[in-house]
Amino acid sequence: MHTSAIALNFSIHKMSNLLSEKRRLEDRQITPPLYTECYGEGDETLVFLAGLGGTTRYWKSRIAPLTRSHKIILVDLLGFGESPKPWIRYSADHHIEALRGTLATLGPFTIIGHSLGALLAVAYAARFPEQIKNMVLMSLPYFGSEEDAYRYFRKNRNDRLRGLVVTNMGLTIIACLITRRVLGKFLPYLIRDMPKEVVADLVKHTWISSTSSLWEVVYRYDALSDILRIPERIDVLCIHGDRDTTAPLFSLDLIQKHRPGWRIEMLHDVDHHPFLRDTARCIELIKNIVP
Secondary structure, eight states: OHHHHHHHHHHHHHHHHHHHHHHHOOEEEEEEEEOOOEOOSEEEEEEEOOOOOOOOGTTGOHHHHHHHEEEEEEOOOBBTTTTTTOOOOOOHHHHHHHHHHHHHTTSSSEEEEEEEHHHHHHHHHHOOOEEEEEEEESOOOOOHHHHHHHHHHTTOOOGHHHHHTTOOHHHHHHHHHIIIIIIIIHHHOOOOOSSHHHHGGGGGGGGHHHHIIIIIIIITTTTHHHHHSSSSSEEEEEEEEEEEEESSSSHHHHHHHOOSSSSSEEEEEEEEEEHHHHHHHHHHHHHHHOO
């Protein structure tokens, strides 16, 4: 084996061991609050949680129609954006602990999440249902299990490299480091189909907050058990793009099977980012679900 290949394998193994070591550490107390931005006025409060790598700026420039009659709270998740980035295992429980410390004083509100944020919205509603009036889940990435997630991404023949990277922890860590330290300032010029401010913020995390959140929440968190715990009184809307290759469409069939009262809105010719691709329709759907 070439020296360079041996070095790469060693680096991947070392990084994976580092993350495994952190997973074995005892839980640490997380000090809230998370970073938030508030806009608008009104009796109804809407809380927005972005996806993996997202920040408050994922929503900020597009929420104006909602601020006229609602109070808007944009939250940077633990480990992302301007929020604290502790050296911990970014499990669903740790994320929810941080969110609870930030949102505990709020009255009942509507929680709106995208991708990772949608999974955490489910987890929050299952644990603190008394705080939740409605839920809007955009591009909910439910696979069934970690193994099912691996199979889903690896079978995509149109993007084999991505499938390899996002299912190998060592390669994900390396990709994260390269993106942040080498490509970061060039990303807005390389990724042209996304708003520049959203792309610019893709580096506002650490390799452990990004990688650990992906594995611990997206791959390993049992969302279905929490979905079944959410009270029937909570009105839930799932918004999904019919061209989403990140959050599997088959998960919507499973959700509808177990929660037939949850509404599903499929947006035509839209990928993993409904709020960015069809903002007007998403705003309309949110207004329809909020009293």
